[in-house]
Amino acid sequence: MTTEVRVPTLGESVTEATVATWFKKPGDAVAADEMLCELETDKVTVEVPSPAAGTLAEIVAAEGATVGVDALLANITEGAAAPAPAPAAKAEAAPAAAAAKPVDVMVPSLGESVTEATVSTWFKKVGDTVAQDEMLCELETDKVSVEVPSPAAGVLAEIVAGEGTTVDASAKLAVISSGASAAVAAAPAAEAAPAAAPAAGKDVEDAPSAKKAMAEAGIARDAVTGTGKDGRVMKQDVAKAVAAAAAAPAATAPAAPAAMPRGPVSADDAAREERVKMTRLRQTIARRLKDAQNTAAILTTYNEVDMTECMALRKEYKDLFEKKHGVRLGFMSFFTKACCHALKEVPEVNAEIDGTDIVYKNFVHMGIAAGTPQGLVVPVIRDADQMSFAEIEKAIAEKGKRARDGKLSMAEMQGGTFTISNGGVYGSLMSSPILNPPQSGILGMHKIQDRPMVINGEIKIRPMMYLALSYDHRIVDGKGAVTFLVRVKEALEDPRRLLMDL
CATH class of the missing domain: 2.40.50.100 (RNA polymerase II/Efflux pump adaptor protein, barrel-sandwich hybrid domain)
Structure with a gap:
């Protein structure tokens, strides 16, 4: 014999409810009046008891379903042999x-x-x-x-x-x-x-309408005390928490800068706008960059480098280099080598602040900023100071491709000690890069542009690049920052210095 489990009377003016939780699953034995499920209305929570002893043969309305008064929730198979129908119900499958x-x-x-x-x-x-x-x-x-x-x-x-x-x-x-x-x-x-x-495992799942209410109110789950079964948060619990937060003194609210409100937008303009939710990656980029500005004392120093010797060396050996190593010789390996060289002389640029301590790194894990369709990411080349030109170029090519394909792992973007950002590939002539916390320095590269320069009293056309070093002035003094940039400039203008560690 089969007994139907239906939605009970929900109260005056209440015509529907949401199935919040099932305490039993098909095939479970149930006793008369044992609680089968919990319904949630906009006013109260209603527990539905079993109308008879037997086996829960079928659940008609799953969790999250909206049901009306007297709607069928489930079927109970009654009788002493009740446990047997469960396999029978699944006989076809x-x-x-x-x-x-x-x-x-x-x-x-x-x-x-x-x-x-x-x-x-x-x-x-x-x-x-x-x-x-x-x-x-x-x-x-x-x-x-x-x-x-x-x-x-x-x-x-x-x-x-x-x-x-x-x-x-x-x-x-x-x-x-x-x-x-x-x-x-x-x-x-x-x-x-x-x-x-x-x-299975959802006995303390919060009610669906409560989750929606928390999301709409922007209130954290920890800030709400659940009064439902096993501490489950119900819609009315959220309403109480929101009211309590509104009544609390303003001084207890966390200090946070208010977002700049949008100006008035005409109906015609609004119809032509497109609103797209920020990805988690973009939200994190925005938060971390703003945190860097709020936390570090960021200052930028500039210099320029004559790329004549680097370009000549690259032109002379690029074909032989690619033939032997299977990777193109670019300028990034020159800059990486030059930075590693300069960081040994000015170690505070390769350090970070930890509370009231300064942590000096006796290694260089070089971050290479890369633009992707999803946003800026910074893969890290570990122990770059121990690598050859070929090893650096291979690492940059491989990680750059993985970054564009969205295949970088978390480990590949953690632990960097210094960063190089090449805005020159996009045509940037001059910029002021922002730190990548907790690092204390970042070098900005820019486009190579022919400019008239005075060389030994004569005006000559030279391929010049502006360099920008942004640094955390809390631990890096101006002298150290300028010295670092000058050492990078010297190494690039005479690449032989890199071979001789000068």
Whole structure:
């Protein structure tokens, strides 16, 4: 005998509710009056008891579903032999499901200090057949994009974290129904997954409307005290927290600069505008650059370098260099070598502040700023001071390609001690680069431009480049900064000095 579980009376003027949580899953034995699920309205939370003892045979309305009064929620199979119907209910899928087993798709390692990511794109949908290691979705962190491969061949049975969802480093993204017969079982698995999966490990999941209310109010989960089952946050809890925050003295609010409000926009202009949400990477770039300005005492010193000798040396050896090493000889290796040379003489430019300490680095991990379609990233070439010209060029080429393809790992962008930024590739003649915290120095390169120069009393046309060193004046004095830039200039104008460590 089957008994229907329906939405109870919700109260005067309340016509619908949201299924917040299922405490049972299909196949579970239930006692009469045992709580099966929890409904949430805009006023109260309602627990739904089982109308009879038996087995939960089917969940009709999954978590998150909106249901009306008297809507069917589930079916209970009654009787002493109640546990048996659960397999019977799945009899049609049994031959296929017997060989299939669920495999969780988890968030992969995001790297040091990265605790969360946003699901940006799903390449597959529920019910799709997937091969092992086939890309399922792409996550976006504040530093890199991470593709998530399928851990097994089978069928995508459930997507737990949809596009736009923020997930932590240990979150479950999806469920794969794997096995030889997974494709046959795709339809039953896709239907059962939304009902069955929520019951596992979601006992303290906050109510959907509460999550929405917290997002709209911009209030953190930690600032809300949940009064629902097991500390679950309900919509009314959020309302109380917002009211309490508004009533608190202004002095307790965190000091933060107010965003500049937009000026009035005409209806005609507004219709032609396009509003696009900033990516996590762009938000992080913006925050870190502003933090650098707010924290460090940034000052920039300039000089210019005659590129005649570097250009002549490169022209003479570039074909032989490429033939032997399989990589083109560019100017970045000259600048990297020159900076490593200068950093040994002026170590404070290669240092960082840690509280009241100065940490001097007896190595050079060189950051090479690279522009990508997603924004500026800074891959790091480790121990660049120990590398040859060829090794530096190979590292720059390889990391530059990975940066443009969005394939850089977190480890490849951490630990830099100094940065070089080449705005010259975009035609920049002069700029003032901003520090990459916690580093204390960054060298800005610019375009090479022929200019008239006085050489031994004669005016000659020379290929000149402006150099800019931005530095943290808290630990780098003007003398050290100027000395560093002069040493870089000397090494580039006479590259033989690099060979002789002069």
